[in-house]
Amino acid sequence: MQGQGDLEIDLLLGAIYQRFQYDFRQYSRASVRRRVALALTALDCKTISALQERILHDEAAFPVLLSYLTVQVSDLFRDPAYFRVFRERIVPVLQTYPSLKIWVAGCSTGEEVYSFAILLRETGLLDKTILYATDINAEALRTAEAGIYSIDRMKAFTANHQASGAPCSLSTYYTAKYGSATFDRGLRKRVVFSDHSLATDTVFAEVQVVSCRNVLIYFEPPLQERAAGLFRDSLCLRGFLGLGSRETLRFSKHDGDFEGFAPSERWYRRK
Amino acid sequence: MSDPREREREREPGIEAVVIGGSAGAVTALGSILSELPASFPAVLVVLHIPATSPSLLVDVYAPHCRMRVCEPEAFERIERGSVYFAPPDYHLLVERNRRCALSIEPPVRFSRPSVDVLFGSAAAAYGSKLAAVVLTGASDDGSEGLRAVHAAGGVSIVQEPASAEAPTMPRAALAAVPSARVVGLSEIARQLLSLAQAT
Numbered sequence: 001m002q003g004q005g006d007l008e009i010d011l012l013l014g015a016i017y018q019r020f021q022y023d024f025r026q027y028s029r030a031s032v033r034r035r036v037a038l039a040l041t042a043l044d045c046k047t048i049s050a051l052q053e054r055i056l057h058d059e060a061a062f063p064v065l066l067s068y069l070t071v072q073v074s075d076l077f078r079d080p081a082y083f084r085v086f087r088e089r090i091v092p093v094l095q096t097y098p099s100l101k102i103w104v105a106g107c108s109t110g111e112e113v114y115s116f117a118i119l120l121r122e123t124g125l126l127d128k129t130i131l132y133a134t135d136i137n138a139e140a141l142r143t144a145e146a147g148i149y150s151i152d153r154m155k156a157f158t159a160n161h162q163a164s165g166a167p168c169s170l171s172t173y174y175t176a177k178y179g180s181a182t183f184d185r186g187l188r189k190r191v192v193f194s195d196h197s198l199a200t201d202t203v204f205a206e207v208q209v210v211s212c213r214n215v216l217i218y219f220e221p222p223l224q225e226r227a228a229g230l231f232r233d234s235l236c237l238r239g240f241l242g243l244g245s246r247e248t249l250r251f252s253k254h255d256g257d258f259e260g261f262a263p264s265e266r267w268y269r270r271k
Numbered sequence: 272m273s274d275p276r277e278r279e280r281e282r283e284p285g286i287e288a289v290v291i292g293g294s295a296g297a298v299t300a301l302g303s304i305l306s307e308l309p310a311s312f313p314a315v316l317v318v319l320h321i322p323a324t325s326p327s328l329l330v331d332v333y334a335p336h337c338r339m340r341v342c343e344p345e346a347f348e349r350i351e352r353g354s355v356y357f358a359p360p361d362y363h364l365l366v367e368r369n370r371r372c373a374l375s376i377e378p379p380v381r382f383s384r385p386s387v388d389v390l391f392g393s394a395a396a397a398y399g400s401k402l403a404a405v406v407l408t409g410a411s412d413d414g415s416e417g418l419r420a421v422h423a424a425g426g427v428s429i430v431q432e433p434a435s436a437e438a439p440t441m442p443r444a445a446l447a448a449v450p451s452a453r454v455v456g457l458s459e460i461a462r463q464l465l466s467l468a469q470a471t
Contacts, residue, residue, distance in 0.1 A: 005396075006368075028346075028373040030365040030393045035377070073378045078361075217346035217362075217374040246345050246359050246374050 008048035009033060015052050020062060022136060023199040024069060026223035032069065039068040063139065070137040072214065074111040075156060076118075076149075076170070079245050080163030082213075083119060085262040087165050090240055091123045094208060100129040101207040103234060105198060105227075106215030107133040110144025115164075116211065117187040118173055122166065126190055132205060134196035141193045147183035154181050198227040203234050210235055213244035213266075221251065228254040235270040242267050285468045286427065287401035288313050288350065288366075290394045292387030292417065294320040294409030296437025300457055301407060302336060305355060307461035310338040313468050315355045316372075316394065318364060318385045320409065329357045344372040358385035365393035381413045391417025400425030403467050405460060406452075407431045409441030415448035427467060428452035429460060 009032060013025045024032060036048060043061055045051040055062045077083050094100055102120075107113050113133040120126040135141050149157075154170065161170040174181040196204065198215065210231045216224050231241050232254050241258060243266040249255045258268040293301060297319055308315070319329070327343060333355070334341040342348075343359040350356065350370045358364035363385050365373040373393070380386035391404050391414065404421040406414045408431055422428045430452045433439035446452055455463055 028365070028367065028375070030367045030373045030397070031375050031377070033396065034365070034389065034393065071378060072376050073384075074376060214374075214376045217376075221347060246343070246362060248345055251347075 005033070005048070008052075009036060012036065012048050012052045015056060016062075016065075019056060020066075021200060022066065023197070026199070026220040027069075028218045028220065031218055035068045035071075036065075039065045042068065066137060067139055070108070070135075070140065072106075072108045074108060074214065075153070075160060076111050077115045077157065077160035077164045078111070078213070079265075080160045082242060082245070082265050082267070083115060083160075083164035085265045085267050086116075086242070087119055087123065089262065090209070090267065091119075091125065093238075093240075094125060095123075097208060098128070100125060100209075101132065101205055102129055102209040102211070103132045103134070103205070103207045105134055105196070105210060105212035105231075107135050107144055107193075108137070108140050110140075110147065111149075112211060112213065113144055113191060114147060114173075114183055114187060115161075117191060118161070118166075118170075119164070120190075121187065122168070126187075129190055131191040132207070133191050133193045136195065136197045136199075138195060141195065145188065145193050147185070147188060148180050149183075151176055151179050151181050198230060199223055203230055205234065206236050207234050207239065208236055209240045209242070211242040213242065213247070215244070216247045217244060225252055225254065228252045232257045232270065237270060239270045240267060241270065283401075285401075286313055286398075286403045288394065288398050289315045289403045289405065289464055289467075290391055290417075290421070291315065291317045291405045291407065292319075292391065292409070292414040292441075293407030294383075294411055294413065294438065294441055296408035298332070300431065300437070302333060303457060304405075304461045304464070305333055305339065305341075306336045308337070308339055308464065311353055312339055312465075313352055314350045315339065316350070316358075316364060316366065316390060317355060318358045318387045318390045320383055320385075320387075320411070320413070321360070327357075327360045333357075344374070346372065346374045348372045358390065361385075363389045365389060366397040367393075368397050370397070381411060383411065383413050387414035388417040392420045395420040395424040395426055398424075398426065402426035403429060403464060405429045405431070405464075406442055406445035407457075408436035408438050410438040411441055412444035414441055415444040418445045418452065419448045422449045422452070429463060430454055431460065432456045 158170040174183045261267045261269040340354045363375040430445045433442045
């Protein structure tokens with residue numbers, strides 16, 4: 001029975017790749033198996049094979065499955081120490097550049113993008129920066145672009161923001177209405193939201209900073225290599241790479257292209 | 272099973288891994304179990320519901336009292352005998368079929384991230400009958416779905432005796448899901464695990 005389930009998932013992921021060009025074949029299989037099981041319930045399919053038939057013949061079905069396969073929930077200023085290092089040690093380096101490009105790869109619903117935009121405004125860098133916010137999920141990108149989050153989450157976001165060394169309250173940046181918090185539109189005037197896949201797309205700009213957190217945790221080692229290669233090729237010499245708190249390039253062949261900058265906060269620097 | 276490594280594992284006596292889940296009161300309960308396990312014990316994977324702190328204190332709390340190595344794994348870290356793996360705060364911990372850890376920030380399940388159900392469900396798929404699962408004291412019903420999956424895959428289900436639990440909700444929910452689970456007093460759990468590890 002276990003072999004059967006894996007076979008069906010292999011076939012499903014192959015079909016998704018051929019039909020929709022989304023490549024989940026080298027994603028954490030344990031995670032994919034779990035997400036597919038939830039999608040089966042949501043789409044009322046009895047078997048994975050039935051789900052495969054459904055996405056091939058019902059246009060409305062694939063976006064639903066995609067949202068199950070990619071749903072991530074992050075916070076503003078998740079891991080405040082990460083942003084504190086950016087604020088206190090990386091911003092002074094970035095201030096020496098005439099203009100900046102920062103790539104938030106796998107931005108999902110935008111929590112990290114707003115974290116950076118706020119921090120860049122607080123340090124006077126936002127107006128000379130272009131932030132590239134990319135993800136494979138178009139629906140998540142639309143949410144990110146809207147910049148509206150549930151008001152229930154603001155308490156935790158505010159505490160994180162303070163712990164990152166903020167000079168003012170997070171409430172400076174949003175207006176609360178009808179149970180939601182809408183972030184200041186000015187924060188995203190320097191943000192380019194774009195569809196981009198670390199699994200299938202290539203380098204698109206030279207940047208000074210790449211922040212890609214809790215994306216590599218889903219990638220099996222060969223796919224991690226591909227993504228790490230994109231980061232290396234995108235970063236200028238001495239550019240900064242930030243990863244999630246349980247991610248490392250230690251096992252990657254690209255490890256030698258980076259040196260630790262603040263390794264316990266997962267900041268690395270292109271050699 | 273066509274994979275020769277899987278066939279080999281099937282022939283090995285005893286369980287290959289233990290998964291443990293707990294919430295309120297479980298920090299102490301878990302310590303009393305882990306301190307009894309020898310350095311060569313099969314891999315142990317743990318989800319505790321505790322507030323997310325960075326850096327997490329779990330390793331510092333348990334390492335001095337354990338003969339096994341205690342860690343919070345990185346993504347895709349290999350799961351090995353003699354090690355205890357704690358779900359890092361604010362991440363789900365899963366087991367890959369190829370005996371590696373997986374981490375995820377998918378939404379909380381039953382208000383929990385990490386979730387006991389997520390760990391148990393993935394471990395059941397990976398280890399089948401070579402798994403023992405333990406539900407400890409706790410004030411939620413997380414773990415009951417996962418224990419059901421472990422049981423269905425032929426694994427051993429152990430539930431801390433509700434009367435001996437600081438918070439009996441979680442053990443009770445687990446027992447409701449798997450009525451045939453072994454109900455074991457806290458002081459007896461380590462001994463049961465030791466005998467499961469040696470079983471032929």
